[in-house]
Amino acid sequence: MMSLFTASLIIFALTLGAVFAYFAIKSRDLVKAAVFSAGQSAAFALAFFMLMAPDIVLAYVAVAIGIYTVVLLYVINKTERFEEAEE
Amino acid sequence: MRIKEVVTGIMAAAFLFVIIVTIIFGSTGWTPSTEIRPLAKFYLENCFNVFNRTWWTASPEAVTSMLWDYRGIDTYYETSVFFLAVISGVALFRIAEIKLGTKKKELGLSIIVKTVTRLIFPLIIIVSISVAFHGNLTPGGGFQAGAIFAVAPLLLIAAFSRHYLEENIKLTKDKCLTLRTIGLTAITLIIALPVLAGALTLMQNQAKPWSPFFSFPEVVGPVWTSGTLFFLNVAEFLAVGAGFTLLFLLLSIPEEEFKRVFGL
Amino acid sequence: MSIETFFQLYGYAALIVIIAISLYGIVRGASLIKKLIALTILGDTANAFMIYLGFRFGRQYPPVLPTLKPTPEQIAWFTSVAVDPVPQCLVITAIVINMAITMFLAFLIIQTYRLYGTTMVKRITKLKG
Numbered sequence A: 001m002m003s004l005f006t007a008s009l010i011i012f013a014l015t016l017g018a019v020f021a022y023f024a025i026k027s028r029d030l031v032k033a034a035v036f037s038a039g040q041s042a043a044f045a046l047a048f049f050m051l052m053a054p055d056i057v058l059a060y061v062a063v064a065i066g067i068y069t070v071v072l073l074y075v076i077n078k079t080e081r082f083e084e085a086e087e
Numbered sequence B: 001m002r003i004k005e006v007v008t009g010i011m012a013a014a015f016l017f018v019i020i021v022t023i024i025f026g027s028t029g030w031t032p033s034t035e036i037r038p039l040a041k042f043y044l045e046n047c048f049n050v051f052n053r054t055w056w057t058a059s060p061e062a063v064t065s066m067l068w069d070y071r072g073i074d075t076y077y078e079t080s081v082f083f084l085a086v087i088s089g090v091a092l093f094r095i096a097e098i099k100l101g102t103k104k105k106e107l108g109l110s111i112i113v114k115t116v117t118r119l120i121f122p123l124i125i126i127v128s129i130s131v132a133f134h135g136n137l138t139p140g141g142g143f144q145a146g147a148i149f150a151v152a153p154l155l156l157i158a159a160f161s162r163h164y165l166e167e168n169i170k171l172t173k174d175k176c177l178t179l180r181t182i183g184l185t186a187i188t189l190i191i192a193l194p195v196l197a198g199a200l201t202l203m204q205n206q207a208k209p210w211s212p213f214f215s216f217p218e219v220v221g222p223v224w225t226s227g228t229l230f231f232l233n234v235a236e237f238l239a240v241g242a243g244f245t246l247l248f249l250l251l252s253i254p255e256e257e258f259k260r261v262f263g264l
Numbered sequence C: 001m002s003i004e005t006f007f008q009l010y011g012y013a014a015l016i017v018i019i020a021i022s023l024y025g026i027v028r029g030a031s032l033i034k035k036l037i038a039l040t041i042l043g044d045t046a047n048a049f050m051i052y053l054g055f056r057f058g059r060q061y062p063p064v065l066p067t068l069k070p071t072p073e074q075i076a077w078f079t080s081v082a083v084d085p086v087p088q089c090l091v092i093t094a095i096v097i098n099m100a101i102t103m104f105l106a107f108l109i110i111q112t113y114r115l116y117g118t119t120m121v122k123r124i125t126k127l128k129g
Helices: A004-026 A030-050 A054-078 B003-026 B038-046 B062-070 B072-092 B111-133 B142-149 B151-159 B162-167 B173-191 B229-251 B255-262 C003-028 C032-053 C072-081 C086-116 C121-125
Strands: none
Touching: A004 A030, A004 C003, A004 C032, A030 A054, A030 C032, A054 B142, A054 B151, A054 B229, A054 C032, A054 C086, B003 C003, B038 B062, B038 C072, B038 C086, B062 B072, B062 B229, B062 C086, B072 B173, B072 B229, B072 C086, B111 B142, B111 B151, B111 B229, B142 B151, B142 B229, B151 B162, B151 B229, B162 B229, B173 B229, B229 C086, C003 C032, C032 C086
16 A cells, blocks of 8 residues: 555645646736746646656756746747737 | 537547546556566666676666667657757747847846856756766766756846856857757767777667677776766767757847847 | 545546646637647646556655665565656656757747737738738
8 A cells, every 4th residue: 555645745746737737728918827837847846756756857847847937938028928818 | 619619529538538548458457556567677677787787787777777778769869859959949040140249238137136146056057067977876867967057047148148148158159059069979979889890789888698899887997887878978968958058049139139130 | 446546546537637728728729829838738747647657556666776786685676666667768758859849839939920920829810821
C-alpha cells in the first residue's frame, strides 16, 4: 500500500493544475493567462517530483516556468494584450 | 449551442475515451501496477552491473545512460531539431540589426534591481555548470544545465538592457552562433570517433562483444567520467545555453527598428 | 472500490480533464496567443500522462542507483523498487522538441502581427490575400 502522503500530494498537485489550466483558457486578459499557465507548470513540477522523476523536474522548472512565461510576455508586449469577445 | 457543435464535442470525447482506455489496458494489464515492463527491468539491471560487463554503461543513473548510450541517436536528432528552430528564428528576424554604440539614454530598471541581479547572476551560472558536470552520477545532464543557464542572460536583458549584454559582456549574435556550432561539432566528433578509427560502429560508450574498438575509461584520475557521457553532457550544455541566448537576443530587439525597416 | 483504485482513477480523470480543456482552447481560442498557451498546456499534460503510466504502486524509488560500489543484493533490490526509466528519457526529448516548436510559433506570431496588424483569428480570415 502506497503511503497516504505521496498519493494525496499527487492528487492535490494534479487538481491544482486542472484549476489553473481552466482559468488560463477562460481569462481574456492574456497577461493573466500567461501567469496562470506558469502556475499550472509549477503544480505539474510538484506532481513530477512526487512521481519520482528528478531529471524531469530540473528541465521542466527551467523551461516551462522560466522560459515560456518570459517568451509569452515578450510576444504579448509586441502584439495585442486583450482578446476580443466572441460574438 | 448549435447541433453541429454538440455532435462534434461528443465525437471528440468518445475518440479520446477509446484512446485512453486502450493505453491504460494495453501494457502490463491494469496500470499503474506494482510491476514494470521487462524492458525497464533490463535497463535498470544492466546500466551499472559491475559483475557482468557485457551491456553496462558505467553510469549509475539510468535516465542519463539511456539518453546518451542506449537511445543516443534519439538525443542527437532532438538536438538537430532544436538547431532547426534556432536557424528559423535567425532567418525570420534577419532584417533589422542594431549597430553597436547607439545607446542614447540610461537604460534598464532601477538601481535596486540592478544590484540584486549582479548578485544573482554568477550564482545561476555556477549552479548550471555544476548540474552539467555531475549529470552522469546524479540527476542532471546537458539539457537541464543549458535550460538553467539560459535564465541568466534573460535576467541581464530585463534588468540592464540588450546593449549591456552586447557591448560590456561581448556576447553578440554571431558569437552565440559560433558557440552553438562548437558544441554540436564536439558531439558529432565524439559520436563518429569509432568510424574515424576504422571500426564500423557509431556512438559507442563501452565495448560490446563484437566490436573491435576499445571502451572509453570510466575513471580518469579521481573523476568518474563514465566513458563518453561526461563529455557529451558538457558539449550539449554549451550548445543549448548558446542557442537559448541567441533566441533571447533576437526576441528583445525593440519594435522601433522593425517599424523603421518596414517603413510604417 | 478500494482506496488504491480510487487514487489511480482520480489521477487519470484529472489528466483527461486538462487534455479536454486544452483541446477546447486550441480549437475555440480567439487569439493566436491563446492558442499557443493551450498548445503548451497540451504538450505538458501528455508528458505527465507518460510519467504517470510508468509509476509503480506499492514501493517507489527514483531510477538512480545510490552507490558506486553495488553488491548483487543491492542491484536486485534496485530492480524491484525503482520506477520505470523509459518514459522519463522519452519525456526529456519531448520537452525539448515542444520547446523548439513553441519558440518557432512565437516568432511566427510576431511576424504575423507586423505584416497584418492583428492577431485575432476572425479578423485574419476577413483579410483579402
